[in-house]
Amino acid sequence: MGTLFAMGAVATMGALVVGLLGVVWLILKIVFFPVRLVLGLVRLIVGAIAGAVGMVALLALAPVLVVGVGGVLVVALGVAALAVLLPLVPFVLLGLVVWSLVKRPAVAA
16 A cells, blocks of 8 residues: 555656656746747748848849750760760771762762
8 A cells, every 4th residue: 555655656746747847948938039039030030031032042043053964964965876876987987988888979061
């Protein structure tokens, strides 16, 4: 019976400690709520200003980025076309050799 009483006392004290910590936490949240509101407002204003500056910078740099990316794409497409056509070079050369051997001579006027 004494063990049951001791366990009940420990559980009651644990609940009391957790309850007191919860009340302290609630009081701290209530006390610092205005500070959190002000910091949230400052964060909103700073974020809006940073977004506006970023948009203006992107508008100024967008043509440069488009030209740069377009140039890279054109070069990449040219390289890809060469990479696809390069294995055909021996066959083209063989075809030219055969064509030069089989073609008819020009008719003398």
